């Protein structure tokens with residue numbers, strides 16, 4: 001099966017267009033104010049309005065309250081929610097949209113247990129662990145820690161780039177890959193050529 005691609009941390013309509021033109025399956029919009037990639041509600045709604053059909057709009061939250069998620073959903077028609085903090089399975093499942101759960105790959109994390117806990121998730125997004133940072137670290141983790149049996153549930157994230165995505169897919173056979181910093185010119189500003197190079201890396205792994 002072809003590896004799906006999500007380009008995360010989109011803040012500009014032109015970057016969403018570049019991701020779509022390069023063949024991305026999903027874009028990620030960050031609703032977490034401390035992030036340099038945080039987006040306003042109006043800008044997010046504008047970007048989604050211009051997406052073609054069949055490109056998934058994903059909204060990223062970090063330990064947001066239910067009323068904050070609801071406030072975003074009132075004006076931003078997200079297809080999928082990405083919970084990137086310590087949200088419980090019940091919270092994630094109760095926000096009225098399908099969701100994916102980010103799991104930070106801290107030492108000793110039991111992925112099978114996380115998969116059981118978040119069985120209502122559409123998939124688990126595996127990201128690198130750095131104490132004090134909820135995500136967007138730009139760092140990789142050891143892809144051999146992903147059990148082969150879980151590949152179809154896994155969205156691989158954390159430090160992916162045009163240079164390493166082919167190896168990452170070959171080693172872990174994830175359902176999808178997720179990139180943010182690896183296709184940026186500066187934080188929050190994507191680079192269209194890096195997005196295209198990333199997509200070429202994914203294509204090579206899928207040959």
Ligand SMILES: O=C(O)c1ccccc1NCC(=O)[C@H](O)[C@H](O)COP(=O)(O)O
Pocket residue numbers: 008009028030032035036037060062084125127134135136137138139157158159160178179180181182
């Ligand atoms: O992007 C952020 O600033 C961010 C802040 C807080 C939580 C998550 C955040 N980003 C998550 C992502 O963009 C991706 O899902 C993933 O972590 C990949 O990021 P990167 O390592 O930069 O490719």
